[in-house]
Every structure is written in C-alpha cells, then in structure tokens.
Amino acid sequence: MKKLIFLWVLAFVSCATSKFDKVNGVSFVASGEELSQQHIDPVLDVQANYAAIMPFGFINExxxxxxFFNMDRQWFGERREGAKQYIEKLHQNGVMVMVKPQIWIHRGEFTGNMKMPSEAEWNKLEESYEKFILLFAELAEETQSDIFCIGTELKTFVKERPEFWKELIQKVRVVYHGKLTYAANWDEYAKTPFWSELDYIGVNAYFPLCEKQNPTIETLTQGWQPWKTKMYNLVKEVDKPILFTEFGYRSMDFTGKKPWLVDRNQEEVNLEAQARATQVLFDEFWNEDWFAGGFVWKWFMQHDKVGGHEDNRFTPQNKPAESIIRKQYAQVKESRL
Structure with a gap:
C-alpha cells in the first residue's frame, strides 16, 4: 500500500512539474542606459521568471x-557590454535569461524577406551572421544564461541556406552548453528544417485568430484551435516542446486579425481586447505539458513612462493585460512552491 501511495505521489509531482514549470517571460527591450534595480522591480512585480535580452545587428537593405553589430554608436543594451550588464543584473534578482540576438533592417523591413542576390553575397552574409551569433553565444556561456536563440524570423535565409544553419547550430553547441531555440515566425515554424537539432520549437505566436473588431473570449478560443492542433502535431513529430519566443497583442480594435502588425495605425485603443486575447492564450497553452511557456512582447525599461490607457501598441505595461499576466505568472509560481 505504501508503495502504491509513493507511486501516486511521484506521478502527481511529475505532472505538476510539467504543468507548472513554465517559462514566464518578458521580452526586455534594450535601452541606451544601464539596467538598475528600479527597472527590474516591475519585472519582479509581474512575477516573471525569465527575460529575453535582445542585442541587435543592423542591415541597410x-x-x-x-x-553591423557591437558598435559604439548602438544603444548600450544592444551591444555585448550592455547585454552582459543586463543579464548579470537580472540573474542577481533571480530572473533567468534567454539571449536572443536579432537583426533590424533599415526602415523596419521584414527580416523574413531578406535574400541575397548571389552566392558570393550569401557567403558574405553567412560569415558575418556567424560572427554575430557566436559573439553572443559566447556571452551566453560566460554569463551562464539559460536559453540561447540562434535567430529571429529569418524565413528566406533558413529556406535558402539550410546547411549553413545546421553547421551554425553545431558551432554554437561548441561554445554554449545551455538550451537552444530559434524564433520562427508563425507562418514559417512548420517548415523550419532543424528543430530536431534544438531544444525548443521556438514560435513567434502572432497567429491570426479572427476578424472581429472586438473579439469575445469564445471567438478567440475558437480561432486558436486549428493552430494549436498543428503545433501539437509537430511536437509529436520532432519530440520537442513549443516555446513562444514572442507572444502578445496590440491594445486596439481588431487585435486578433493581424497580430503581427507593428505599424502606427489609427485603430481605436481597445484595452479589454488585448486583455481577453492574452487570457485566452494563457488558458489554451499554459496547462499543456508539451508547451514550455513564452515571452510577452514587449517590456520596456522605463515602466512608469510607457503603455497606459491611451496606447494601442504591444506593451501590456500599465494596462489591464499587465494584471492578466501577473495573475497567470503568480499562479504558476505558487503552484511550484
């Protein structure tokens, strides 16, 4: 009888761990200044246990x-020294870190469309990108960061040059010994060829859910079902968990229609739509054993100066969605005690 009770308890603990041991993260936007405690306190207040630190490289076209990367004219947080300071300060506060180097193309062009005109130019890009990634993979190892992301939304680059990516993963594994992922856009993750070489299927989860101006909980829930089924099927195929390397919604009308939009459109502010969409995402995924968690997009350093009730952008800061996130992340923490 004692043995049966022990096995039951063991099974319960195992289930609880898989259910509640989630990445409850924020995507921490780089700034021109050093990270101080007053910047970290709001991260702790929202009960996040992870932050994505995002150094940048830049391309003109x-x-x-x-x-171009790690240059003096970049913001402090976009360079190696700044990323290191951010990571160390977060670690001192018990916040784990994903290092997530990203590319910005001039005028904000979509990185997924980046394509070189010749083999010679592809080779030049690969050489430069490898240096960029290995620089920050070495930083991730030096700082004992918990996850390293080898790229973000580079659909055409991945499609055209799959061998480069497989070789890059091997080179990253030599210098960094933590968990690896890649942040695939919602419309590319299903065809990304190297998931078996990584630890997480990384997805930037801007899936279109509905075309309603002010979507309900029921409408948003229904909109998730086909996408959720496809992700679960991929999990079974490659035997890796899903990690939402980015997730979030604009606080505006039609928030579920094209969640990836970053333009400064004039859609009316709709704080409750953002909150509902965030809640539905938590309800659909955070209890799934095959789901590892995610990083809300996006979180700014100067908490008291961003977001608010007149803002229709992504950040949940100083909006009802922030309370939704805090409640979810706190629930997970309490369940692990």
Missing part, C-alpha cells in the same frame, strides 16, 4: 550582406 534586405538584399545587403553587410551586418
């Missing part, structure tokens, strides 16, 4: 092979 989507068909240019010149990648």
């Amino acid at each position: 989507k068909n240019s092979s010149e990648l």
Whole structure:
C-alpha cells in the first residue's frame, strides 16, 4: 500500500512539474542606459521568471550582406557590454535569461524577406551572421544564461541556406552548453528544417485568430484551435516542446486579425481586447505539458513612462493585460512552491 501511495505521489509531482514549470517571460527591450534595480522591480512585480535580452545587428537593405553589430554608436543594451550588464543584473534578482540576438533592417523591413542576390553575397552574409551569433553565444556561456536563440524570423535565409544553419547550430553547441531555440515566425515554424537539432520549437505566436473588431473570449478560443492542433502535431513529430519566443497583442480594435502588425495605425485603443486575447492564450497553452511557456512582447525599461490607457501598441505595461499576466505568472509560481 505504501508503495502504491509513493507511486501516486511521484506521478502527481511529475505532472505538476510539467504543468507548472513554465517559462514566464518578458521580452526586455534594450535601452541606451544601464539596467538598475528600479527597472527590474516591475519585472519582479509581474512575477516573471525569465527575460529575453535582445542585442541587435543592423542591415541597410534586405538584399545587403553587410551586418553591423557591437558598435559604439548602438544603444548600450544592444551591444555585448550592455547585454552582459543586463543579464548579470537580472540573474542577481533571480530572473533567468534567454539571449536572443536579432537583426533590424533599415526602415523596419521584414527580416523574413531578406535574400541575397548571389552566392558570393550569401557567403558574405553567412560569415558575418556567424560572427554575430557566436559573439553572443559566447556571452551566453560566460554569463551562464539559460536559453540561447540562434535567430529571429529569418524565413528566406533558413529556406535558402539550410546547411549553413545546421553547421551554425553545431558551432554554437561548441561554445554554449545551455538550451537552444530559434524564433520562427508563425507562418514559417512548420517548415523550419532543424528543430530536431534544438531544444525548443521556438514560435513567434502572432497567429491570426479572427476578424472581429472586438473579439469575445469564445471567438478567440475558437480561432486558436486549428493552430494549436498543428503545433501539437509537430511536437509529436520532432519530440520537442513549443516555446513562444514572442507572444502578445496590440491594445486596439481588431487585435486578433493581424497580430503581427507593428505599424502606427489609427485603430481605436481597445484595452479589454488585448486583455481577453492574452487570457485566452494563457488558458489554451499554459496547462499543456508539451508547451514550455513564452515571452510577452514587449517590456520596456522605463515602466512608469510607457503603455497606459491611451496606447494601442504591444506593451501590456500599465494596462489591464499587465494584471492578466501577473495573475497567470503568480499562479504558476505558487503552484511550484
């Protein structure tokens, strides 16, 4: 009888761990200044246990092979020294870190469309990108960061140059010994060829859910079902968990229609739509054993100066969605005690 009770308890603990041991993260936006305690306190207040630190490299045109990074004229948080300071300060506060280097193309062109005009230009880009990624993979190892992301939304680059990516993963594994992922856009993750080489299927979860101006909980829930089924099928195929490397919604009308939109459109502020969409995402995924958690997009350093009730952008800061996130992340923490 004692043995049966022990096995039951063991099964319960195992289930609870898989259910509640989630990445409850924020995507921490780089700034021109050093990270201080007053910047971290709101992260702790929202009960996040992870932050994504995002150093940047820059490209002038989507068909240019010149990648500029770690330069003095970049913001402090976008360079190696700044990323290191951010990571160390977060670690001192018990917040785990995903290092997630990203590319910005001039005028904000979509990185997924980046394509080189010749083999020679592809080779130049690959050489530069490898240096960029290995620089920050070495930083991730030095700082004992918990996850490293090898790229973000580079659909065409991945499709055209799959061998480069497989070799890059091997090179990253040599210098960094933590968990690896790649942040695939919602419309590319199903065809990303190297998930078996990584630890997480990384998805930037801007899936279109509905075309309603002010969607209900029921409408948003229904909109998730086909996408959720496809993700679960991929999990079974490659035997890796899903990690939402980015997730979030604009606080505006039609928030579920094209959640990836970053333009400064004039859609009316709709705080409750953002809150509902965030709640539905938590309800649909956070209890799934095959789901590892995610990083809300996006979280700014100067908490008291961003977001608010007149803002229709992504950040949940100082909006009802922030309370939704806090409640969810706190629930998970309490369940692990």
